Amino acid sequence: MLSSAPTEQQIRQRFTLLGLLSAAIHLVGFGNTWLPDRTMQQAVCGLGLAISLTVLYLVRRSPMNLGLVRALALALAVIWLLASVVPPGLSHTGGASTDLHILSLMNLALLGYALLPGRLAGWVSAGAYLVFLVSIFYFHGVHQLPYLSAGITLLLLHYVGSHSYELLNVRQRAQHLAHLAAYDHLTGLLNRYGMEEKLRELWDRVQSDSNGDDATLLLLDIDHFKAINDQHGHDVGDRVLRRVGRALTEACPEGQVGRWGGEEFLVVLPPISPSEARGLPSRLTACLAATGRAIPGGKPVTLSGGGVQFSEADSLPQLIALADQRLYAAKRLGRDRVEWSSAANPQTPLPETAL
Template sequence: MSVEPMVFSAQSRLLPPLILFGLTFALTLGGILARPIESLSLFWPVNAVLAGVLLRHPRQGSILGVALMYVAMVSADLICGSEWRPALWFNLCNVGAIVTFWRLLAHLPRSHRRLRTPHGVLRVFAACAAGAVVAASLACVMAAPWFDQSLRATWLAWFSEQFSTSVLVLPIMLTAPSLPALVRSGGLPVRLAPLLVLLASLVLSIVFGGPGAIAFPISALLWCALSYSPFMLSLLSLTAGSTLIVAVAQNLMHFSVPQSEPGVTALMSARLGIAMLVLGPLVVACVSNANRALLSRLAHQATIDHLTGALTRSAFARQANALLEGRQQHAQALPLTLMMLDIDYFKAINDRHGHAVGDYVLRQCARALQDQLHDGELFARLGGEEFVIVIPGLAPEQAAFTAERLRRAVQDLQMVQGEVPLRITVSIGVSGCNDSQPIADLDALLADADQALYRAKAHGRNRVEQAQRQVI
């Protein structure tokens, strides 16, 4: 099982319990103040949020952590004027839901728990239903002293509220990215059209009204599922679901919601229907996200050499040709240098030490070369032990210093096989075109660099040779 631990220093061991207590107290206090007087909460996110905290930070999932949450809930209830007996019992119902959510999901594989698979989405929905059943059943045990409704109405009230709220809130907690990942994605463009259509569908649901109006946002949510990440979709689902629940409760959608048992049942039905609307879009978002990740991996494999991290030959050809085409669009063509590099005596290294050592040498050489390059400069592995570098803006006749710097970076590598040091060097052939040559062909540049590399090998290796002719 993959977990995500939260690690604290010895000096701050009391900090996590205090944070957990404070978070629970604040959430409970806010939920109590927001609910109607003498009524169950219309929307109670406390249980789902705390279950998400336990799942994201497993070290807090202990008897002490659960006890602290219970004490914080009871304390908030008593401060708000509740009697101690209902405060003790009904917060025990809340804790029962939290523990059920947590225990059913804690042992899932990380990919399921983070809603990256359709199976994970279904398991989360099942856990939400189970937690709602536990909370509703515990509430009914002691319902008589505090509720005038029948046990059936009480059970339905608790179940529908707990299920709908947890389905809308818990996916946000499970899919929320880490802060560094959220910062990195802050600059990514967001498509506005699906969001605007979702908002329009919510307005239409309220304006049109009637029981069937709660299904109006489903098409927009499916579009959002294809356009956004599961976390973003979870936020939008919470917005849509909570808006519809409030609209139904306030009779803005022309539902008949009197205070009798049938009226309460109608509100339950609306809550459950709204919660179930989220299931389809979440599954679609999960599948869509998995497909995007697969395509990204395939594109990465087609672009990046898995061993060295350099561009593949085909990716290099595409990017180098695009660079040459862009160069010709300038009024005065920019100079460009192409270097071909070959690790000296690489076959002997493989024969003597084995291919595992050969792969290690390739990785270390590639890393040393990449450390010497800047943004916009191309670095690729052509095959075997042969690499190529393209440096825009540098004329070939001025590239001697750069080529020598690359050669020395490899020569200075400290590698040891067993107790035997490995002396690794490269030979480099340089070609290119200066600003007076507006036309450059990649194949011709590569051929000239290859000829220069051949001469470097013939003249003793571990040296740099310039091409003897310029490409025109």
């Protein structure tokens, strides 16, 4: 279940958006206040702009002083609330006090998204917008449509902007969870779930290929891995798993390598010739030479494996079962090899010490 608590990055994004839009609104307000009777509006816009720029400066610093940022945002709210209670018609032009009302209502909508949970902030923003709309018609009627258009545009921009980064954060968290579900934390390779997805995709592609191109699957197991863990500890065993994963990726750059489970790895190769497929063991041996650095004594690990062409199976489960049978046949025949046939009896159990 995803946590509802915002991260520091989300908080920074939220207050950055608040500061930018608030600064833009105050700049627009400044542009309409250069009249002698609008001293109060000039003061409100100037103070609001200064606080907005300070908020922008603080949220870009690391570490962010969240307490001070929230205090400044609340100070903006107080200024806007005080501006909103100025009686209409204070100036003889009839516009200054109404401009303050409009400004305060728009900024209160912004503040709602900065300080409140998403659902509650939506209601606050919607409420501020409705009051803003009613006040325009109540004080000035339809001839003040430029104010109405500007206010609606700013509120819609804020609504879209705030929800866009919320959706982006949700998408990022979903992608992160999908990555955790499909990848092995220790080796960085695809895990069993991720490899099953890749296998299904390649299986469907091979089955629908009219050219008859085949693909190859290798199921590989580290020889005597239990002995490595018992003699040198699980930290050394983890290093071996990581190095084997890297070695397989280097040996099979054209394919997909994944950790199938425990000390087993699965390699899926796109259509290649049978001779290329049977040349893989020598490439694997060369790449596995570096694994000796992970083990005290410096002896590289070896792998046993079962190889199978996709054309040898009628279904994906049968394909994996064939590879598994050939893997155990390779272990019975002495390990450190890849077996490509099922001649050995797959039902003969392995001795416990050989696992």
